[in-house]
Amino acid sequence: MKSCLPPDPNPTKPQHTMPALACDAHCHVFGPADRFPYAPDRSYTPPDAPYEHLLALHDWLGFQRGVIVQASCHGTDNTAMIDAIARGNGRYRGVAIVDDHIDEAGLHALNEGGVRAVRFNFVQHLGGRPDMQVFWRVMERVEAMGWHVVLHLDANDIVQLQDDVLARLRVPFVIDHMGRVRAQDGLEQMPFRLLVQLMRDNPLAWVKVCGAERVSVGKRPFDDAIAFAQTLIETAPDRVLWGTDFPHPNISKDMPNDGGLVDLMFRFCPDADLRQKLLVGNPARLYDFA
Template sequence: MPTTPGPHRDFAAPDVVLPEGACDAHVHVFGPHGRFPYAPGRPFTPEDVPLEVLQEMHETMGLSRAVLVQTAAHGTDHSAVLDALRRFPGRYRGVALLADDVAPAEVAELDAEGFCGVRVHFAPHLGAPPSADALARLVDLIAPHGWHLEVHTMGTGILDFAEHYPQLDIRVVLDHLGRFPMPVDRSPAEHQALLDLLDEQDVWLKLSGADRVSTDLPSMSDGLALARSLFEHRPDRCVWGSDFPHPNTHGFMPADRDLVEGIAVIAPTPAERRLLLVDNPTACFDFDAPAGVDETATTHRRDA
């Protein structure tokens, strides 16, 4: 039985018009568990929200590409994400969860299927954070494939990760606005650490999770204001994600239409929306460039 609620499923089209090739940089797929079982010992059990439901949401909102992030509910069994990558080549990229004893051959196989990163957690409810040695081993495994290290932090986790960052010679993508306690003046050290990381050469940020950090619900005004300020700080290093289907959410469940409408707050102009939703994710996740993207203006870790 599910231990966390599922998303709203009555999708409604937003008023904001998204650019062609718009990317949702942070989503999950769950099950169906009869085909893709959930992991034993998982920290939560979601409702089944398979790929077809995600695609219905994206079609309604005007999103055509996505980064599928492996979830703790499925553990290190990537079958559901692999199914999506194989059925729709080029439309999706994958972010993995890797076991401590993962073999290089498995990473190579995932790379060949369309994975481009691995996620680690500095979030207490998802277990102990990785040690410096574990991070170093991960970097050694994924760097030859041009993958990024995706970092999910909560609370003071951004400070903990910042201590490791100088030893990591790899692209880093930070999740969910850093996910420190709001308002910002309650977490000045965490906010500054996030800004400092964004000023590094190859650190990116997902402007996702406005609903998770906001103290002003249902408007999410403070979360969206934070996202806007971070986008203004580094417009060349931000991508946007819905976090659909909003796993492990308790209490307020955002409507995806409202999250997409929030893009107009984060990136008010068509040029900013194209940068946030098309150009930046193309560069960050090694998508093929859609029409109108100048590939010579992007820097890919694979080409470095």
């Protein structure tokens, strides 16, 4: 079981001011392990990154809202995420990981706790494609709850899943990290062309234009990811989201600086109206912020 590097402890102050009610639509809380243990079958062990660290980062960067995404290292025990949402007093929403054992009461408890979506990992290093019978049963429950699903995919999964999964979904679905396409393969690579077509043609499809450090081939400031983010924003400006991905689990290249990531976002989304949608309007609509 591998360990993860800690996040950059000294985020720079962003060069620009966030709009009011800006939302970090993809972030995590990890532990602390002595209170919220990690899953025994996890594929990695992160350094603790508790609620207090996330809150301090958001205050420093200028985020007034956030979406805390359950990560695989905590498995289906969503307690740490639910605790963080409660402590945020309306500042946060959540994305849970659930399995086939959750019942209607459990789903309603998550909803009351601020959860508005479930997440499924298809990424190979996190275990690959889930049990698809379980996936579709959970999708029926997600539809009944009025939630959506977040899909963590590898680039080639966009090709493999386009017909038997993505085209069949009846709930809104969000693709994480620009589909984890590889910048070195260019804008014309098949997975990215299919992702753009999906965003153009399917009104249920959303995408997070974050994860530049995962798309990039180089080191920060990860400018080779800019063209991919710009293309997706131009294609579907009402169905794009952005987040820090703090505290950046499983980064094997160059650990990003969160202030630098905000500056990168301002470079690939310089238009104030589009940025208002990206950071405020879109997440408020999808995650039911009052």
